[in-house]
Amino acid sequence: MIPGKGVVADFDRDGVDDFVQGLDFNEISSVFDPYKPNAPVLSVANGTYFITIGEITMPVVATVGGTGKAAQLFLVRVPVTDTADHLSQGNYVAPLEFDERDGSWKLFNPSAWYDDSGNPRFDASSSASDVAEDNTSSFAKDCASCHVEAVRDLRQTAAGEWVDTPFPATLVPPGDPGYVDTNHDGLLDVVNVQCEACHGPGSAHILGAGDPAKIVNPADLDTAEANQLCGQCHCDQQGAGTEHPAVTVCPAGAHTDTQADVASELAEERAGQTPDDVIHGEDAENCIACHGPTAVMANGGMSETDALGYFFTTENGAFTSETVPDHTSTWPSVACTVCHNQHGADTPELFDSTSGQYKTVAGTAELCGQCHGNLRFPDTDHLTYNQWAASPHGNTQDDVAAELSEERVGQTPDDVVHGDDAENCIACHGPGAVLANGGMTESQALGYFFTTTDGAFSDATVSNHSAEWPDVSCVSCHDQHDPAAPAYFNSLTRRHEPKSASELCGQCHGSLRFEDTDHLTYDAWKISRHSATQDDVASELAEERAGQTPEEVIHGDDAENCIACHGPTAVLANGGMTEVQALDYFFTTTDGTFDSSTTIQHASEWPNVSCTACHDQHDPSHPAYFNSSTGEHVAMGANQLCGQCHGNLRFPDTDHLSYNMELGTGGVGVPNQTTMPGAGCTDCHMYADDVDGSNSSMYHGHSWAITVKNPDGSETVSCTHCHSSIVTDDDYKIVLDLWRQNFQVVDSVTKQNVAAAEAALEGIDNPDLEAKLAAAQHNLDFAESDESGGFHNHLYLMSLLFKADSDATEILTELGK
Numbered sequence: 001m002i003p004g005k006g007v008v009a010d011f012d013r014d015g016v017d018d019f020v021q022g023l024d025f026n027e028i029s030s031v032f033d034p035y036k037p038n039a040p041v042l043s044v045a046n047g048t049y050f051i052t053i054g055e056i057t058m059p060v061v062a063t064v065g066g067t068g069k070a071a072q073l074f075l076v077r078v079p080v081t082d083t084a085d086h087l088s089q090g091n092y093v094a095p096l097e098f099d100e101r102d103g104s105w106k107l108f109n110p111s112a113w114y115d116d117s118g119n120p121r122f123d124a125s126s127s128a129s130d131v132a133e134d135n136t137s138s139f140a141k142d143c144a145s146c147h148v149e150a151v152r153d154l155r156q157t158a159a160g161e162w163v164d165t166p167f168p169a170t171l172v173p174p175g176d177p178g179y180v181d182t183n184h185d186g187l188l189d190v191v192n193v194q195c196e197a198c199h200g201p202g203s204a205h206i207l208g209a210g211d212p213a214k215i216v217n218p219a220d221l222d223t224a225e226a227n228q229l230c231g232q233c234h235c236d237q238q239g240a241g242t243e244h245p246a247v248t249v250c251p252a253g254a255h256t257d258t259q260a261d262v263a264s265e266l267a268e269e270r271a272g273q274t275p276d277d278v279i280h281g282e283d284a285e286n287c288i289a290c291h292g293p294t295a296v297m298a299n300g301g302m303s304e305t306d307a308l309g310y311f312f313t314t315e316n317g318a319f320t321s322e323t324v325p326d327h328t329s330t331w332p333s334v335a336c337t338v339c340h341n342q343h344g345a346d347t348p349e350l351f352d353s354t355s356g357q358y359k360t361v362a363g364t365a366e367l368c369g370q371c372h373g374n375l376r377f378p379d380t381d382h383l384t385y386n387q388w389a390a391s392p393h394g395n396t397q398d399d400v401a402a403e404l405s406e407e408r409v410g411q412t413p414d415d416v417v418h419g420d421d422a423e424n425c426i427a428c429h430g431p432g433a434v435l436a437n438g439g440m441t442e443s444q445a446l447g448y449f450f451t452t453t454d455g456a457f458s459d460a461t462v463s464n465h466s467a468e469w470p471d472v473s474c475v476s477c478h479d480q481h482d483p484a485a486p487a488y489f490n491s492l493t494r495r496h497e498p499k500s501a502s503e504l505c506g507q508c509h510g511s512l513r514f515e516d517t518d519h520l521t522y523d524a525w526k527i528s529r530h531s532a533t534q535d536d537v538a539s540e541l542a543e544e545r546a547g548q549t550p551e552e553v554i555h556g557d558d559a560e561n562c563i564a565c566h567g568p569t570a571v572l573a574n575g576g577m578t579e580v581q582a583l584d585y586f587f588t589t590t591d592g593t594f595d596s597s598t599t600i601q602h603a604s605e606w607p608n609v610s611c612t613a614c615h616d617q618h619d620p621s622h623p624a625y626f627n628s629s630t631g632e633h634v635a636m637g638a639n640q641l642c643g644q645c646h647g648n649l650r651f652p653d654t655d656h657l658s659y660n661m662e663l664g665t666g667g668v669g670v671p672n673q674t675t676m677p678g679a680g681c682t683d684c685h686m687y688a689d690d691v692d693g694s695n696s697s698m699y700h701g702h703s704w705a706i707t708v709k710n711p712d713g714s715e716t717v718s719c720t721h722c723h724s725s726i727v728t729d730d731d732y733k734i735v736l737d738l739w740r741q742n743f744q745v746v747d748s749v750t751k752q753n754v755a756a757a758e759a760a761l762e763g764i765d766n767p768d769l770e771a772k773l774a775a776a777q778h779n780l781d782f783a784e785s786d787e788s789g790g791f792h793n794h795l796y797l798m799s800l801l802f803k804a805d806s807d808a809t810e811i812l813t814e815l816g817k
Contacts, residue, residue, distance in 0.1 A: 006177050007049065008066045009042075009098035011105055018042050018098075018105075019049045019060075031107050032096070035118045040096055051076055051094050053113060054120035061091050062180040062191075064147060070439065071097040073108060075139050077184075080128045082159070088128055090161035091182060093137040101434075102441040112137040132160035140164035146233035148182070148191050150201070166190050198229055198342065218337065220298070220330065227256065230336040253484040255334035258291040259311065259325045266312055267323040274318050275308040286353075290371035293353035294332045304353050339367055339480070364432065364480065365394075365473035372474075385474075387619040393472040396429040397463045401450055405461040412456050413446035424491075428508035431491035432470035442491055477504055477617065488513075501569060501617070502531075502610040509611075522611075524699035530609035533566040534600045538587055542598040549593050550583040561628075565645035568628040569607045579628050614641055625650075639680040646681075646787065657785035664796045667782060668775040670803045673796040679722065687718030707732075736791055743790025746801045747783065753808035754780050760815045769811050776807035
């Protein structure tokens, strides 16, 4: 019952392992109920552990796992009729695993042991060939390559069983369970992941008096080889997905290709400087420390300064505008061993290129903050970590504690996570918490990070183990092995799930993860026009831009940057693109130009006006506009954010001027005026009431509608927030309809008169009347550029029309028309 020293299975936590206790799954309710009366039975006899399924009792040869980190599996031999000792020659993984994180028994590949009817595949009459043919849990075939130090021989017997023969062990410490006889030849074998798994056979190295050329030094491997060394066991090479807790996606993205970026920066910003100037000078920037820390281990070992000079070309010892990468085959980029000590713990550790040693960090966020924040270099301008640390996402524990002490008094952690009125606080407020303390379930994490009294929360509940609490950390939203693409960390499965940016937000700020949540910001966005923009762009391209290339649409004489306002983060798709490339990627062309048949494409990747179009995900509480030209967020006020696309703040010559209309300025000969002084875009379009259970409160304004229909059929109207005279749903509709009707009538008359004035002036040289006509056209165009149909700043809007109509009428009168 000691982790790492054999069987640790003890589901009832009585201190006696379940084999010694004789656990019979036929006698209890469990995941093995479908297999009764042939569910597994555990036992011990004469010091040997056994698992019985139906007619066969199988000796346990070895365990896999049992360190408290994940699950413990059991290797067994199957009784057969045709071998010398009447046991299979191969070892097979039994159909059950003990989950050390929550203390429960789970199924493991039961189809290898039971048929579709739930009956055992093997009985007392089974032969070795029967087992070889029907059992898909062969340890030698499927597991040994990673779980055994070195396989000397891997073969199939005449019966078809797979058998692995490791190297025999010598100098085995007495009682060490890490050495077992896996091939049943009477000799203990070298198993587990030991030195030679990564460094290769050591015999030639030893016989060569420690000759370094006769052993594999990972520092001498190129980036691909170094990552492949880890990836041969820890990387899902086929991309098919795996539930194995130690296998993740293959490293990809920016971390695997950093040398070219460093070279560009040296050539553009450091010409004339020596490597020592760059690393230690007045305006120092330690490129090695963050872009390739283990580079100091290459070429026999170097300082950071020497590494910079080795991996990037210089002329007379200084970088120039022609500096390029050098010795690219051994440049490590940000390899696996930058964040993982291959000889040490499962927890993240940073390789410090200055000391050449690993540095313990508090968690993954602090690890990321070494280079994506100022934890390593206080004067850096890479402050993503710092933004996060100051945001609500970086400070979630006290909020959870307050809610537990106010609303969950008397409930156990399991009640909170799985009870009738369940609320999984871990999943959204600190999903990485399940990785702390050696690994835990969500319920265990809740009990670990928040105090209880006699196992239940009370009004005195507060935060606990705060130094280990992860908040909504970097790896909650990024798979650290492919960090560029958003990925949601599911605290239940402990796996990352790739998502779009909006879907990622919608896991917790919407109903994507928990259908009965009252956080429905994402759901509100989904029913808004902001979430359905691609078809509109396609229609406009087909109707108004036929014959134009994407470049002409974005940058031509009559340019209109469709990407910037209809899907700004589209430039992040497909590995990163320009706005022109994004337009071409998301909309079809014929011979490189749009035509009347242009339609949408790659629709699943189109972001619409997503969450991150208006929020910097690393500081989401403050509005920030994502500029698709620069690829950067720009912090600004909410009204200014709206004005980027619903006004002329981003594009001065736009005809979408609702923001400008609300300001009440810009008309010619029309006094500035605001109908509702002090009211901004979000006061009307993002109003949220404080009525518990109303859609208005749950949507948080992200439908952008001034009316929100509630589950009980009632409507919440933003107008009532300021106008107490509006007491019924019909009151505001009367006002809106009246204003819009007035606008439509006056607009129709004004357009006719302005058009008539323009026709009357044709061929006449009268600068005064031409200026009056220009003013009339400007005011008419301005009024019609408002997107509300006559509602925004109604008094000012009508003044524009009246002035335009007056000027046009004066022109017609003066010309005798």
